[in-house]
Amino acid sequence: MSVIIAKGISKTYDPDGMPVLALQRIDLEIREGEFTAIVGPSGSGKSTLLNIIGGLDKPSEGMVEVGGHMITELSDNELIDFRKEHIGFVFQAYNLIPVLTARENVEFVMLLQQRPKAEREARTKELLHAVGLDDKMDKRPGELSGGQQQRVAVARALAPKPAFILADEPTANLDTKSTENLLDIMAELNREEKITFIFSTHDQRVINRARRVITLVDGAVASDEKRD
Amino acid sequence: MLIKMAWRNIWRNKRRTLITIASILFAVLLASLMESLQKGAWGHMIKNVVNYYFGYVQIHQKGYWDEQSIDKAFALGDHLTALPAASSHIKGLAPRLESFALASTGNNTVGVLVIGIDPQAETRMTKLAERLQRGNYLAPEDDAALLAEGIAERLKLDVGDTIILVSQGYHGVNAAAKYPVKGIVRFGSPELNKQMVYLPLLAAQRFYGAEGLVTSLAVNIAKEEHVPPVVRALKRKLDPEHYEVMDWPEMMPDLLQAKALDSAGNYIVYFILYLVIAFGILGTILMMTKEREYEFGVLVAIGMGRFALGFMVWLEIILLGMLGALVGIAASFPVVWYFYVNPIRFTGDYAGLLEKFGFEPIFPAAFNAQVFLTQAIIVLVLTSVLAIYPVFKIKRLEPVHAMRGD
Structure with a gap:
């Protein structure tokens, strides 16, 4: 069953009176529990598409x-309210x-x-345990490494029990070990809790783990590859 | 959680927070000290003029205050001497017979106010006997005068010398007499110090040819806040066709006007002071808002309502302002207290100038909670208004643009 349906979405930015077409008539359906990567070069419209799906931006x-x-x-x-109840974001x-x-985050x-x-308290403990940060619960972000912060961000995204996690370049600032660790956690949550994951990414490590890869070029879908 | 976040956010940029708090501190300190000194100086002056002579309330024959003539003297009947029973706040009455006279000795002549008093009632109310510098205080049966120090100096008189008084008495009778100087008193108010000559009431009535008459009854009231109920009680008791009951602001509107004028000058200074502080706080708010636009975008993205976010930021700014105000008040307390205990005493030319304008050259600070509370309210209002800016920005914030840094 498709849980995300996008029909004919276009997005035009007009920052200085010079219109820029970020997305061109995209049609897209994503089924429940998919682990999807949206890939493409910089400026191809990955983040714009993700923002529109997440209700952060509106299509033209x-x-x-x-x-x-x-x-x-x-x-x-x-x-x-919609984002609060249904979407978890990882930036x-x-x-x-x-x-x-x-813990407070x-x-x-x-x-x-x-x-x-x-x-709240029980779920927070459970989630921080799930991302392997039981011993860092009372640390502030400034006291955590990049990988640890991103794991907290994943735990935060999962906290409201969302149906969807939208992750915008979640591994861009992480080393290989942290990336693998994060992807393991996400894959497990996807498997066990049937949460739908959509990534926008350049990272081949993420692309390798995705079961569906949508490639955008110049704001249009260039390919849509499903893997088993 | 919002309060916790607001509090922690204040301390994210400690240096900026401390600079903002310091600027508020100095504004509060300066404003508190200025206002305390101003209130203290005026309080002291009013105390001198009102408490040490006029009294908070006086009773006259109707029309006396507008045309202060001895011809408007009235008989001190039983219905008047029984007036203290009208209110528990009335501690007693001080009858007076007053008119202007010329005082002379040798070739020196000055205009003076000759007041006939009941020596005991007068000192109970105005503590006149405690103002005695030399000689002795008056007794009811004396036929002698008590001079203010300024007059004694001007006429070069001292205790035991004779003063000659010439005036027009009740209904135009000639009034002329000489009295031995029994004592010299000193007033805080330079104005009173230059014109007061006291006689016992009986002697004054003989001098003015006004036997059994007085021109005013000063009402002895312990506390200023009791004035309104006492005035109401007296007005109920006395026939308004024959008597007027006046409180001190009614008798001395010039004093109140001068105080208001002085306050207005101070308000302009406060305005400039707080305007400078407002720009300082606004600078902090602008920087904070710009720096945290990204964070605000994230918070709205993850589902924080704009109202809650706006409230949190508003709270931060209010907390910052109140923190500054509290530290400022804490710093002001000992400074104001010091000047309350050790009043500023001017000397030399400046003291002379102040005296010329009728001010005693002593500026004690008033130690009044209201002064500090006012500063806290001003800072609260100021920060509340300035805090609208980030709330407005958050209301219009587009999370995607904020997170992109557009």
């Missing part, structure tokens, strides 16, 4: 349905809240969801 044309929600028709506040630069500890989104304290 076309519609996007995610998990049964027609997100292209949602208001700004509805989109914030290239980790983007943890610097003044919160690893993971707990934060659940707090926004107004989950009970006991549930």
